[in-house]
Amino acid sequence: MELNFDLLISGCNTRCRHCYVNGGPGRNMPLRDAILCIEKLDELTAALPYNASMTLDNEPMNHPQIAEIIRAASETKHIVNFHHGMTSGIALMNRKDRTEVMKAYLDCGCDEFGITLHGSAEHHDFIVRREGARSASLQAARFMRSCGARINVSLMLNRFFDEDAEEIDGILNGLQPDYIFFAIPNYTPHANMPEFESCRATMGTLLALRPRLEGWQQDTDELFERAESGTVRAVIDRLENGLKLKELFAAPQEELYLCVHQDRRLYVGNTGVETLLLGDLQSLNIAETAAFIDGLPGNRDYGAFYDIGILPDEAELIRALKRLPGDLLFSDEASVICRGLANLGAPTKILKL
Template structure:
């Protein structure tokens, strides 16, 4: 193992590794989802255990911040209780062992007969909060999650977990709809046990569902309607509007009028690499929904082979995660095609804005289809 340790120190010092294991589908099929969430088949429990047993010795020699995330929606799996417990027992270094929130849509969970058993195990693995995502009023929420049960499931799930002593955390996804429905949203949060609120600007990646979502992405003028209205919900208003000013299309276009070095810009983002493990135990380079390379299969390749392939990968947090950076055109040619801007969309990161412009200019991505 000494040779491994020497290699990893040279290649991935301070690297962050995230391994998402797609072991259950999601109860909704959200328009804004960047990790390909939606109803899908489950990974068998026996395969999940095989996955953890094969993965752990591969991860142990890695240096850096390493995390293993069951996805898409773990509480939907028929063996959810066992999966939560076994993951915590088998991989305590890589799975949360401190207070964290449990995301769920509630659509499947609230129809389970073993809710009480799952509720019993969650505090034992450090989960004392549940996180629910809200998009606006009932009509708008259900349109975005593409499930007519979506909104009512949020109501029922909040009430159920609150009655069991859990804190309820809401993730508000900023869109034209959410802003239009703001008074209704505030009333909802007050009525349905909100203990904390996250205020999230959705990502943009070059995938079809996010192209559809663009029609309701919040623009600069939409966001300005919330001035003076966020603090009452515990949202850091100053921080949010700094992001709005910095990451709206018109500001970004002005910032890059003299050019951008994509490789240098990438270095400003976290040194973070994402992997996805499918229901068939194939391991991919890239997030679920944004895979760019098949590295192998956990059952067919040896630990050493997979380890070597993992440490050979570079961070895939920004441009090179989705594009061949060497083939990206100069930003000036992109701006010539997209200007004058017909929109002033707001993004969580400036790179997301450029991905949208690349898409408009038909710049090919490197995502597996």
């Protein structure tokens, strides 16, 4: 089993429609609590027989004392600080001390940063629900590179990509990112997700982009192979050919996500899909908590967030999926199934926070 701790340091500057991790504005974790949580998560990891990584989220660059927090995170003995580096860029560009902040990251070995691109300024700002957001992302990318960082771009597919493709080409040519990801948005039982659905791309969108994908650093055949397994039609086919929902959801998983909120509380589940509150890291008994975590099943897949015993049967799910366009495109099979379950109003185990 691999453990992943999501430590919420600060809120976000955007309110993205596709956000499945409860982004959006939020408070900063006090510095002393952030240091304490990092130490406690390190102790917890030492008491567990698993490898663990920790991500500082959601937009740590909003934190006034981010330099101290990054240093503490990079000095843990047992836990690996996984710096995912994705940023909207707004927090960084709003800071007068942005050069010092970048130096702190680079000094701690965090030298790779990523921005997400949703297409034209109009479509990008609509999807992240903040005017001027695309412009800030591009400015931040240029600034971070001028400080010596490597820059990645995540192209997050939406139904506007076909009409915005030429503009995307222009941005990528100007920025020359070190790496380009191509992300097909997922779907989880999170309350935010329906907000993105009117922007979701279809297989038709991807087909129209095919001639550009190589120029966007993608392996076209591999991308299409992956995409074809994530259409509504493909999952209906699998269900009609014997895919069993309960077996799928009960299959063992190798990753366990936990998260820590700004109030130091540790939960089972990734941010936004918390299923159990374990308690305040300041007072939790680390040995007992480690023993409890050691007995938990993985929860990487969305199946972990539904009560398997009360899932609808396959026929009911197929009927719900048939109400969606067959070539609607999701990141994977689990996302398609969650989308169908949402249509059916299937109950989840997610805590209402």
